[in-house]
Amino acid sequence: MLSSRLTPFLFLAPALIGLVVFRLAPIGIAVAGSMTGTSLMGDLSFVGLENFAYLFTDAEFWSSLQVTLLFNLIINPLQLAVAFALALLVFQQGRAIWFYRLLLVLPMAVSTGLSAVLFGLFLDGNLGPFNGFLEWIGIGAQAFHRNQDQALGTLIGIATWKGAGYWMLFLLAGLYSIPSSVQEAALIDGATPWQRFRLVTLPLMRKPMAFVLVADTAINFLFFAPVYILTSGGPSGSTSVLMYQAYLSAFTFSDLGRSLAISTILLMIILIIVALELRLLRSPEDHAA
Amino acid sequence: MTETIARNPLAVALRYGALSILAFAVVCPLAWLALASLRPQAEIFQPVSEFGWRTFVPSRLTLDNYRALMSGDFPLALRNSSIVAVTTVVFGLVVNALAGFAFAAFDFRGKNLLFLLVIVSFMMPFEAIVMPLYVLISGLGWTNSYKALIIPEVANGMIIFLFRQFFASIPKDFYEAARVDGASWLYIWAFIAMPLSWPTIATSSLMLFLSQWDSFFWPVVAASDPDYAVVQVAIARNINFEQNDWGGLFASTNLAILIGMIPFLLMQRFYVRSLISGGIK
Amino acid sequence: MATMSVRGLRKSFGSTEILKGVSLDVADEEFVALVGPSGCGKSTLLRLIAGLEEASSGEISIAGRPVTRLAPKQRDVAMVFQNYALYPHLTVRANMGFSLKLRGESKAGIDTKVNQAAEILGLSPLLDRYPGQLSGGQRQRVATGRAIVRDPALFLFDEPLSNLDAKLRVQMRTEIKALHIRLRSTMVYVTHDQIEAMTMADRIVVMQSGKIEQVGSPLDLYDRPINAFVAGFLGSPAMNFLEGRIDGGALVTLDGTRLSMPGHLGGYQHGQAVLWGIRPENLALAAEGLSARVEVVEPTGPDTQLLLRIAGQPIIALLRQRMKVRPGELIHVMPEPGMTHLFDKESGRRL
Numbered sequence: 001m002l003s004s005r006l007t008p009f010l011f012l013a014p015a016l017i018g019l020v021v022f023r024l025a026p027i028g029i030a031v032a033g034s035m036t037g038t039s040l041m042g043d044l045s046f047v048g049l050e051n052f053a054y055l056f057t058d059a060e061f062w063s064s065l066q067v068t069l070l071f072n073l074i075i076n077p078l079q080l081a082v083a084f085a086l087a088l089l090v091f092q093q094g095r096a097i098w099f100y101r102l103l104l105v106l107p108m109a110v111s112t113g114l115s116a117v118l119f120g121l122f123l124d125g126n127l128g129p130f131n132g133f134l135e136w137i138g139i140g141a142q143a144f145h146r147n148q149d150q151a152l153g154t155l156i157g158i159a160t161w162k163g164a165g166y167w168m169l170f171l172l173a174g175l176y177s178i179p180s181s182v183q184e185a186a187l188i189d190g191a192t193p194w195q196r197f198r199l200v201t202l203p204l205m206r207k208p209m210a211f212v213l214v215a216d217t218a219i220n221f222l223f224f225a226p227v228y229i230l231t232s233g234g235p236s237g238s239t240s241v242l243m244y245q246a247y248l249s250a251f252t253f254s255d256l257g258r259s260l261a262i263s264t265i266l267l268m269i270i271l272i273i274v275a276l277e278l279r280l281l282r283s284p285e286d287h288a289a
Numbered sequence: 290m291t292e293t294i295a296r297n298p299l300a301v302a303l304r305y306g307a308l309s310i311l312a313f314a315v316v317c318p319l320a321w322l323a324l325a326s327l328r329p330q331a332e333i334f335q336p337v338s339e340f341g342w343r344t345f346v347p348s349r350l351t352l353d354n355y356r357a358l359m360s361g362d363f364p365l366a367l368r369n370s371s372i373v374a375v376t377t378v379v380f381g382l383v384v385n386a387l388a389g390f391a392f393a394a395f396d397f398r399g400k401n402l403l404f405l406l407v408i409v410s411f412m413m414p415f416e417a418i419v420m421p422l423y424v425l426i427s428g429l430g431w432t433n434s435y436k437a438l439i440i441p442e443v444a445n446g447m448i449i450f451l452f453r454q455f456f457a458s459i460p461k462d463f464y465e466a467a468r469v470d471g472a473s474w475l476y477i478w479a480f481i482a483m484p485l486s487w488p489t490i491a492t493s494s495l496m497l498f499l500s501q502w503d504s505f506f507w508p509v510v511a512a513s514d515p516d517y518a519v520v521q522v523a524i525a526r527n528i529n530f531e532q533n534d535w536g537g538l539f540a541s542t543n544l545a546i547l548i549g550m551i552p553f554l555l556m557q558r559f560y561v562r563s564l565i566s567g568g569i570k
Numbered sequence: 571m572a573t574m575s576v577r578g579l580r581k582s583f584g585s586t587e588i589l590k591g592v593s594l595d596v597a598d599e600e601f602v603a604l605v606g607p608s609g610c611g612k613s614t615l616l617r618l619i620a621g622l623e624e625a626s627s628g629e630i631s632i633a634g635r636p637v638t639r640l641a642p643k644q645r646d647v648a649m650v651f652q653n654y655a656l657y658p659h660l661t662v663r664a665n666m667g668f669s670l671k672l673r674g675e676s677k678a679g680i681d682t683k684v685n686q687a688a689e690i691l692g693l694s695p696l697l698d699r700y701p702g703q704l705s706g707g708q709r710q711r712v713a714t715g716r717a718i719v720r721d722p723a724l725f726l727f728d729e730p731l732s733n734l735d736a737k738l739r740v741q742m743r744t745e746i747k748a749l750h751i752r753l754r755s756t757m758v759y760v761t762h763d764q765i766e767a768m769t770m771a772d773r774i775v776v777m778q779s780g781k782i783e784q785v786g787s788p789l790d791l792y793d794r795p796i797n798a799f800v801a802g803f804l805g806s807p808a809m810n811f812l813e814g815r816i817d818g819g820a821l822v823t824l825d826g827t828r829l830s831m832p833g834h835l836g837g838y839q840h841g842q843a844v845l846w847g848i849r850p851e852n853l854a855l856a857a858e859g860l861s862a863r864v865e866v867v868e869p870t871g872p873d874t875q876l877l878l879r880i881a882g883q884p885i886i887a888l889l890r891q892r893m894k895v896r897p898g899e900l901i902h903v904m905p906e907p908g909m910t911h912l913f914d915k916e917s918g919r920r921l
């Protein structure tokens with residue numbers, strides 16, 4: 001094109017500097033910082049892999065890793081399943097379906113932090129209606145995020161309330177991208193509704209479903225705000241996910257090395273997930289017509 | 290084929306039944322909060338034993354809780370959030386649209402690699418780098434300042450991507466014709482490309498606005514000083530205080546939710562389409 | 571194989587009526603082509619027969635069995651879609667065997683039938699490929715193969731060749747016709763391409779705006795179109811029309827030119843407003859006759875196509891000879907006796 005060689009870079013410079021300094025450089029800082037220690041006097045020193053070695057002997061880290069994995073093992077398949085069910089329910093045209101769709105995606109406009117506050121109030125015994133409702137139907141009031149056995153489940157519920165409608169949108173787009181004539185061909189070929197779902201819809205939804213699963217996992221590995229707002233990692237560490245550990249290490253225990261070591265581990269996990277996601281988007285629709 | 294199924298009356302009833310229950314579950318907490326924020330102070334507490342329709346419907350509606358907000362720390366938080374969000378929108382639009390234009394209009398060395406950086410930057414959730422970014426920002430001496438809240442959020446891979454997609458959809462002839470007429474690239478960007486891209490500008494503004502309005506982790510880490518507390522942080526603090534102004538918390542939470550939700554509702558069509566294009570292309 | 575019949579079929583989408591009472595009988599082993607301009611309701615009619623849409627009123631029966639209210643799977647029809655609608659996640663083999671598998675046929679039985687169909691269509695080397703790895707023509711064959719494996723009572727085709735390039739289209743049309751003869755099957759074939767209809771069909775159904783205009787063998791329709799629409803729709807280049815009034819043995823055109831046509835216009839009502847039609851190949855050079863100004867000369871090798879202006883109106887003539895005329899020249903053409911058509915101007919009906 002008719003341009004000097006420099007022009008594109010002048011256009012790119014502000015954004016690229018921003019991305020490099022505030023997105024890329026922190027990755028390096030995390031890795032470098034995870035290999036430093038801070039003395040009581042506050043000076044930094046290179047300590048190699050000592051932070052990691054220490055982490056791996058630290059019961060609190062292992063328990064936090066366990067919580068994080070458990071959380072992700074439950075929440076990601078759960079959100080995928082709920083989102084897919086919602087997408088199937090609102091897929092076909094029908095009376096007022098647009099309105100249901102709108103209601104279902106409303107929570108995506110509520111930030112994670114505000115969702116946590118909202119449910120903190122909603123589930124509160126004195127302020128919110130939910131425990132009253134549970135009493136009324138005979139189940140009895142529950143402590144939810146204040147109970148060691150229920151806290152993680154409560155957070156999963158809140159995050160699913162917020163996230164299901166959002167992920168539904170991607171699956172809905174996937175459903176719309178299946179040509180209706182393919183469904184009709186199956187109908188003429190004699191497939192029952194269930195057979196059409198299992199033999200046509202489900203296999204053709206593999207890609208959008210994988211995308212949702214991977215992207216959702218990336219987000220949920222970094223779950224933070226509701227833990228900070230509602231449980232502070234408790235009760236008894238039952239919701240102390242890795243991101244919260246990273247925060248605590250830096251701001252409560254002033255152990256920046258540990259915080260960055262945890263961040264580095266999380267970053268590695270996230271980068272692997274992102275690589276997966278990229279492959280998914282790149283791969284030409286393997287067999288698509 | 291859609292009709293044959295939709296006409297089965299049992300299936301229709303089941304479908305709408307399920308949808309109604311789900312939609313109720315989704316909307317109920319929001320509706321409850323909206324109504325509760327209009328309660329008189331005396332009715333805020335809801336003893337578990339007194340569950341009934343009064344639990345949801347106040348005996349009278351009042352704006353007292355909202356009026357009381359004006360005197361607390363909330364106006365400052367609103368001010369902080371507004372400054373941060375609006376500044377980010379203004380700078381973010383310019384910076385990211387310029388970059389998006391470069392990716393769409395020019396061929397240059399390293400283009401694919403740089404675009405990969407853009408894509409990775411928005412696939413990697415921001416939370417992943419909050420801790421090391423904090424190290425960087427405090428190294429620069431920016432903690433507890435608007436700078437810390439705004440500058441790292443200006444460059445945004447998703448917005449670059451959206452602008453690139455839009456600018457790439459304009460035929461190159463369009464730009465080249467203007468080039469032949471002697472226009473500079475900056476002129477073309479500002480007076481030809483940007484005016485055509487208003488839908489992208491609108492969704493991008495909303496995305497940038499929400500990215501700031503909703504952000505919590507970064508402000509908690511980078512600007513924990515009450516003077517710089519943004520709305521989300523101020524509200525989150527209040528829920529953990531033993532306090533007597535629960536009505537104020539209801540009102541501020543509801544207000545913060547509405548400020549995020551109303552532009553979303555107005556623009557949800559565009560917004561949803563852009564989101565999906567970023568995810569699945 | 572079987573007969574198919576449609577009685578008084580109507581279909582509305584919302585308040586717009588798309589099919590306005592269609593009746594049609596298709597005989598056993600017959601190949602019927604549905605033609606008509608885009609949007610006239612061909613696909614809708616086919617989808618009603620398949621059971622993909624529900625009729626607003628009217629009756630459909632296949633092999634003498636009423637199927638109007640039955641689901642597609644109970645109608646024993648196979649359909650080939652315009653975009654082929656192959657299952658993208660299944661191999662060619664699995665695509666073709668899909669319906670048999672659903673029907674619960676044995677693995678061996680499915681394999682035999684699929685291999686047999688693949689043999690007929692030349693698909694044997696492609697059986698383990700995915701649709702995404704096939705060319706357009708190959709996909710078309712797979713779609714056809716998927717239909718014939720079923721051995722249905724009735725085949726339905728919805729513009730199956732419209733996504734292929736011209737050369738492949740000609741080849742595939744011969745193949746499908748050969749298949750029809752070989753399988754001795756009943757086929758309803760939708761196309762907007764009248765050449766396809768003319769060359770393939772036993773009978774052609776011409777539709778317009780949700781109604782059937784005429785049904786008949788290709789040459790019947792070509793030679794004796796029932797109205798001006800059918801006359802203009804079949805044939806390429808299309809029939810020429812001159813608008814005018816009858817005055818004794820002559821046609822007085824709009825600009826007042828009096829074209830005398832001895833032997834063509836006897837016995838019609840004096841002063842009636844008519845469309846006089848003549849096919850391009852039925853005009854011949856003559857020493858006298860209609861005087862025509864040559865506007866464009868298009869030699870195609872064996873033939874010469876002339877764009878003429880007669881009585882101020884454009885007329886195309888297709889002459890089976892090479893010619894040395896130039897634009898601007900004045901020539902004379904004569905309609906072949908017995909090959910002119912006369913339609914009422916108001917109703918379009920043949921006179």
Ligand SMILES: Nc1ncnc2c1ncn2[C@@H]1O[C@H](COP(=O)(O)OP(=O)(O)O)[C@@H](O)[C@H]1O
Pocket residue numbers: 583588606607608609610611612613614615
């Ligand atoms: N599902 C539908 N809803 C509303 N209108 C439709 C639907 N399907 C077809 N139509 C309308 O019916 C008319 C006939 O369509 P179609 O049968 O596809 O025409 P053809 O195949 O002859 O081109 C068109 O005007 C089309 O817009």
Ligand SMILES: [Mg+2]
Pocket residue numbers: 612613614729
């Ligand atoms: Mg059609």
